[in-house]
Amino acid sequence: MTNSLNDIRHAKSMIFIGSNPPEAHPIAMQHILHAKEKNNAPIVVVDPRFTKLAAKGTDYVRVRPGTDAAYMMGLVNAVITNGWEDKDFLSKRVAGFEEMKEVAAHYTPEVVEDITGVPAADVTRVAKLLAMNRPTSLTWCMGGTQHHIGSSIVRAFCILQLVLGNMGKTGGGTNIFRGHDNVQGATDMCILSHSLPAYYGLSDGAWQHWCRVWDVDYDYIKSRFKEKEWMNKKGFTLSRWYEGVIQEDKIHQYTPLKAVFQWGCGPNSNSQYHKVKKAYDMLDLIVVVDPFPTMTAVLGEKDNIYLLPSSSQYETSGSVTSTSRQIQWRHKVVDPVHDSRTDYDIMADLVKRLGFADEFYKNIKQVPEDITRELGRGSLTIGYNGQSPERIKKHMENWHMFDIDDLQAKGGPCDGEYYGMPWPCWSEDHPGTPILYDISKPVMEGGLPFRNRFGSVATYVMSGREEVQLAAKGVCNPGSEEPGGYEEFKDVVPGTNWKTDLSQKTIKEALSKGMAPFGNARARCVVWTFPDQIPIHREPLHSPRPDLIEKYPTYPDKENHYRVDTRYESEQDPELVKEFPYVITTGRMVEHMGAGAETRSNKYLAELQPDMYAEIHPRTANNIGVRNGEMVWIESPEGGKIKVMAKVTERVDDKTIFLPFHYGGMFMGESLSDKYPEGTEPYVVGEPGNIITNYGYDIITQIQTTKDGLCKISRA
Numbered sequence: 063m064t065n066s067l068n069d070i071r072h073a074k075s076m077i078f079i080g081s082n083p084p085e086a087h088p089i090a091m092q093h094i095l096h097a098k099e100k101n102n103a104p105i106v107v108v109d110p111r112f113t114k115l116a117a118k119g120t121d122y123v124r125v126r127p128g129t130d131a132a133y134m135m136g137l138v139n140a141v142i143t144n145g146w147e148d149k150d151f152l153s154k155r156v157a158g159f160e161e162m163k164e165v166a167a168h169y170t171p172e173v174v175e176d177i178t179g180v181p182a183a184d185v186t187r188v189a190k191l192l193a194m195n196r197p198t199s200l201t202w203c204m205g206g207t208q209h210h211i212g213s214s215i216v217r218a219f220c221i222l223q224l225v226l227g228n229m230g231k232t233g234g235g236t237n238i239f240r241g242h243d244n245v246q247g248a249t250d251m252c253i254l255s256h257s258l259p260a261y262y263g264l265s266d267g268a269w270q271h272w273c274r275v276w277d278v279d280y281d282y283i284k285s286r287f288k289e290k291e292w293m294n295k296k297g298f299t300l301s302r303w304y305e306g307v308i309q310e311d312k313i314h315q316y317t318p319l320k321a322v323f324q325w326g327c328g329p330n331s332n333s334q335y336h337k338v339k340k341a342y343d344m345l346d347l348i349v350v351v352d353p354f355p356t357m358t359a360v361l362g363e364k365d366n367i368y369l370l371p372s373s374s375q376y377e378t379s380g381s382v383t384s385t386s387r388q389i390q391w392r393h394k395v396v397d398p399v400h401d402s403r404t405d406y407d408i409m410a411d412l413v414k415r416l417g418f419a420d421e422f423y424k425n426i427k428q429v430p431e432d433i434t435r436e437l438g439r440g441s442l443t444i445g446y447n448g449q450s451p452e453r454i455k456k457h458m459e460n461w462h463m464f465d466i467d468d469l470q471a472k473g474g475p476c477d478g479e480y481y482g483m484p485w486p487c488w489s490e491d492h493p494g495t496p497i498l499y500d501i502s503k504p505v506m507e508g509g510l511p512f513r514n515r516f517g518s519v520a521t522y523v524m525s526g527r528e529e530v531q532l533a534a535k536g537v538c539n540p541g542s543e544e545p546g547g548y549e550e551f552k553d554v555v556p557g558t559n560w561k562t563d564l565s566q567k568t569i570k571e572a573l574s575k576g577m578a579p580f581g582n583a584r585a586r587c588v589v590w591t592f593p594d595q596i597p598i599h600r601e602p603l604h605s606p607r608p609d610l611i612e613k614y615p616t617y618p619d620k621e622n623h624y625r626v627d628t629r630y631e632s633e634q635d636p637e638l639v640k641e642f643p644y645v646i647t648t649g650r651m652v653e654h655m656g657a658g659a660e661t662r663s664n665k666y667l668a669e670l671q672p673d674m675y676a677e678i679h680p681r682t683a684n685n686i687g688v689r690n691g692e693m694v695w696i697e698s699p700e701g702g703k704i705k706v707m708a709k710v711t712e713r714v715d716d717k718t719i720f721l722p723f724h725y726g727g728m729f730m731g732e733s734l735s736d737k738y739p740e741g742t743e744p745y746v747v748g749e750p751g752n753i754i755t756n757y758g759y760d761i762i763t764q765i766q767t768t769k770d771g772l773c774k775i776s777r778a
């Protein structure tokens with residue numbers, strides 16, 4: 063999130079794309095409704111379903127799943143053709159606008175209507191609504207990302223905000239509501255297969271940086287790998303780890319996977335879940351570290367699983383990072399119950415028994431404070447260095463002193479600081495950065511320009527055109543020694559830059575000049591390392607529109623995409639829709655969480671939502687001959703099938719079926735209830751929606767396409 067949940071209170075209009083906060087982020091609703099009621103701000107909801115947010119919204123836009131890039135580029139084009147773009151902002155703070163404009167020109171209201179199903183007049187109407195009510199707060203969540211072009215779709219959202227000049231402004235920004243409470247923290251620590259912590263990438267320099275932070279010999283780390291070349295190769299992702307076992311697509315690794323550790327992971331969150339089952343039955347070892355026996359405990363046929371009961375968040379303490387980039391301290395409520403142990407404890411024991419403790423644990427004396435200190439010392443890229451455990455705790459103790467509207471403490475021990483010291487917080491006396499890229503404030507008071515990553519000039523691969531990457535003259539934070547754009551700071555300590563200088567002299571030098579350590583650049587509309595340098599529409603891999611597959615085909619197949627070959631072109635079959643005529647999409651309900659191990663084991667929540675269901679339109683129901691509450695079979699092209707209850711509703715249209723993905727404990731019509739260890743059976747079991755989510759993965763991130771795909775449905 064560039065801004066914060068609270069900052070939405072200042073929006074003059076709001077647009078939510080594939081985001082349903084009344085179910086998934088209920089706490090955010092107070093700020094959204096505040097803006098609606100106090101500022102008379104319209105709420106535009108872009109979703110294939112008429113959601114609970116749509117019920118509170120002012121403008122509902124029904125898009126066909128997977129077509130948001132076309133809709134967004136359509137809004138961008140409508141803004142430009144009507145002259146509503148922020149010309150001053152674009153000329154001073156944005157690069158690649160002209161190239162982008164040429165691409166956006168294709169998406170006329172009529173073209174957008176054909177692709178997305180949104181009436182042409184509505185495209186221009188919404189563009190005008192946003193342009194006339196600035197700043198707009200733009201939010202996207204999973205409905206925007208879980209597609210094979212998800213990485214293009216989200217860039218289109220950012221481009222709209224640049225064109226409207228809504229970045230770096232209170233009430234504006236791109237506000238991506240994050241998932242689990244600490245998912246921002248987990249992302250920042252890069253619990254990912256293609257990066258070291260704090261987005262340092264996978265390179266020799268990044269490893270050397272973290273070796274210095276950990277105080278571990280680089281050659282020792284290197285010796286842990288089979289060969290040096292594996293150190294810098296992306297690993298398997300969570301979406302497709304099981305391919306490392308079943309190898310339905312070719313893998314690029316010297317050995318198939320033999321063991322898997324699932325640490326706080328509800329496995330039925332994986333698409334094509336019936337293929338995950340196949341992997342369980344082939345693995346030598348599965349370890350589950352979780353307060354609950356997840357569906358893993360009951361799905362496999364082989365005796366190859368260990369369940370290590372971990373304690374919950376209430377039985378331990380430590381720092382977590384909120385969706386608004388605020389760092390908070392979580393205090394322990396009770397000691398670990400039953401025979402559970404904290405995650406720290408399980409991890410420390412593992413590290414000891416595997417023989418790494420002398421290297422990795424030598425500087426961790428006080429748990430968890432020393433862990434927070436270590437990650438702060440190393441995570442300079444995102445300014446995690448100013449938030450010491452002591453400062454974080456001080457903020458928690460003085461919670462009531464922070465203003466609900468701007469999150470700043472007015473007086474008291476945290477005077478002038480922003481709640482949770484939202485990163486980047488560049489030093490122990492920095493207040494935190496409540497809004498990213500805001501040049502109206504000095505850097506030492508929480509202001510920032512756009513980040514420079516690509517020097518001063520770049521040649522665009524697509525057109526050969528040269529573009530300046532630095533912000534224009536006069537564009538800088540108040541008090542900046544350089545009155546315009548500048549490159550990142552380096553060589554203050556020879557051979558280092560602001561990201562790798564552990565003495566932090568480089569960062570301090572920048573701050574003393576009123577400048578940002580990472581430079582002052584333009585935001586880019588062109589990403590020359592992506593296959594689509596400017597976002598375009600490509601039909602969903604499994605599309606209901608053969609005519610559009612021809613016009614907007616997917617990518618060529620991609621070899622070695624996170625170690626596994628990934629099908630695009632060879633998977634996009636225009637005939638598929640004949641046998642699988644309905645579009646499937648999935649999402650959340652407020653009563654259940656993720657794969658549901660926790661919430662289906664809670665008797666109150668289980669009672670509120672006891673049944674797995676599919677939302678189907680009355681026309682669909684009538685055509686297959688089922689009534690509300692009767693059972694249906696839904697089948698995927700990959701051979702998955704589930705038996706679920708029909709919820710007949712006009713929330714979805716007659717081409718679309720919606721499923722929640724929180725259920726588990728059943729498998730293709732069979733209950734697995736009797737396989738849970740005694741006393742641990744959840745109150746509610748149901749078919750995992752992910753048994754029928756389709757093949758398909760984003761071209762950059764490999765996120766699974768759980769928000770589009772095809773299926774067939776029949777009466778059970």
Ligand SMILES: Nc1nc2c(c(=O)[nH]1)N[C@H]1C(S)=C(S)[C@@H](COP(=O)(O)OP(=O)(O)OC[C@H]3O[C@@H](n4cnc5c(=O)[nH]c(N)nc54)[C@H](O)[C@@H]3O)O[C@H]1N2
Pocket residue numbers: 079080081082083085086087108109110111113125126127128129130203204205206239240241242647648649650651652653654655656657769770
């Ligand atoms: N109660 C509860 N809260 C949660 C969670 C939970 O499981 N339960 N999970 C947390 C996590 S991990 C996350 S990531 C967030 C997710 O939060 P959200 O992303 O808001 O939740 P979803 O319901 O998955 O998806 C949002 C909407 O996307 C729509 N959608 C589907 N396909 C498309 C599409 O192609 N285009 C558009 N525009 N919209 C589409 C769906 O109909 C749905 O209404 O929620 C978090 N909060």
Ligand SMILES: Nc1nc2c(c(=O)[nH]1)N[C@H]1C(S)=C(S)[C@@H](COP(=O)(O)OP(=O)(O)OC[C@H]3O[C@@H](n4cnc5c(=O)[nH]c(N)nc54)[C@H](O)[C@@H]3O)O[C@H]1N2
Pocket residue numbers: 204208241242325326327328329330331332333351352353354356372373374375405648649650655656657658659660723751752755768769
């Ligand atoms: N069809 C479909 N599939 C989806 C999505 C979708 O929208 N549609 N959304 C995707 C998204 S955005 C996400 S984030 C994933 C979520 O997928 P997962 O993260 O795999 O699902 P959760 O059920 O949230 O898993 C959390 C697990 O952590 C355990 N847990 C809770 N507290 C602790 C703790 O303190 N320590 C340990 N060790 N464990 C703990 C819980 O019991 C639970 O089993 O699902 C993805 N899958």
Ligand SMILES: [Mo]
Pocket residue numbers: 240241242
């Ligand atoms: Mo998530």
